[in-house]
Amino acid sequence: MTLDAITARLRAAELRAGRAPGSVTLIAVSKVQPPDKVEAVLAQGQRVFGENRVQEAQGRWPVFQARYPGVSLHLIGPLQSNKARAAVTMFDAIHSVDRFKLAETLARLADEAGRCPGLFVQVNTGAEPQKAGVLPDETEALVDAVRALSLPLIGLMCIPPAGRDPAPHFRHLAALAARTGLQGLSMGMSEDFETAVALGATHVRVGSAIFGERAPG
Numbered sequence: 001m002t003l004d005a006i007t008a009r010l011r012a013a014e015l016r017a018g019r020a021p022g023s024v025t026l027i028a029v030s031k032v033q034p035p036d037k038v039e040a041v042l043a044q045g046q047r048v049f050g051e052n053r054v055q056e057a058q059g060r061w062p063v064f065q066a067r068y069p070g071v072s073l074h075l076i077g078p079l080q081s082n083k084a085r086a087a088v089t090m091f092d093a094i095h096s097v098d099r100f101k102l103a104e105t106l107a108r109l110a111d112e113a114g115r116c117p118g119l120f121v122q123v124n125t126g127a128e129p130q131k132a133g134v135l136p137d138e139t140e141a142l143v144d145a146v147r148a149l150s151l152p153l154i155g156l157m158c159i160p161p162a163g164r165d166p167a168p169h170f171r172h173l174a175a176l177a178a179r180t181g182l183q184g185l186s187m188g189m190s191e192d193f194e195t196a197v198a199l200g201a202t203h204v205r206v207g208s209a210i211f212g213e214r215a216p217g
């Protein structure tokens with residue numbers, strides 16, 4: 001697959017779902033991919049990218065950003081508090097807000113930095129013990145708390161359990177967003193982004209289908 005092929009599939013999925021063309025943001029997930037592949041996708045015009053590690057992003061994106069204006073960087077992986085300052089400075093969106101303490105830290109750092117990324121609350125829709133995210137039952141309380149901090153909250157994000165039908169998880173996330181009055185839905189990856197668009201995704205996070213399989217480890 002190439003960027004063009006994925007973009008075409010995304011446009012078709014928007015059309016089938018009765019969504020406006022271009023209304024779903026394609027986040028090209030470049031984590032672990034070699035720089036030449038990332039650069040090739042930049043050269044094709046893609047400007048929204050996802051990374052899952054602050055440190056990896058810090059190491060290579062300043063160089064790309066100097067050469068390709070208008071890049072928007074999304075943090076899609078877990079965020080430790082000691083990396084929050086760097087994340088606030090360099091990312092345009094953070095998809096992994098999953099605890100009140102982190103939201104408080106982000107509010108303080110955003111105040112200092114004079115900028116704040118758009119935020120998504122990550123929901124552990126499958127209630128998997130090893131997975132990050134707030135539990136569905138606790139989502140509303142966390143959303144309220146983030147709002148009370150006057151942070152720019154965009155929506156909710158989920159990563160459904162591997163190897164299972166993602167549709168019920170996407171539906172669940174959409175229902176939680178509707179209940180909390182949030183517009184943004186970050187859901188859908190290489191294997192299931194079309195399903196996610198059909199169920200209301202506003203942001204899809206596609207890695208291997210654009211760049212090829214990631215190197216193991």
Ligand SMILES: *Cc1c(COP(=O)(O)O)cnc(C)c1O
Nearest residue numbers: 029052076189190205206207208
């Ligand atoms: C790696 C990753 C993706 C992209 O996964 P692909 O299957 O390669 O499309 C999407 N979201 C998150 C949170 C990820 O960590």
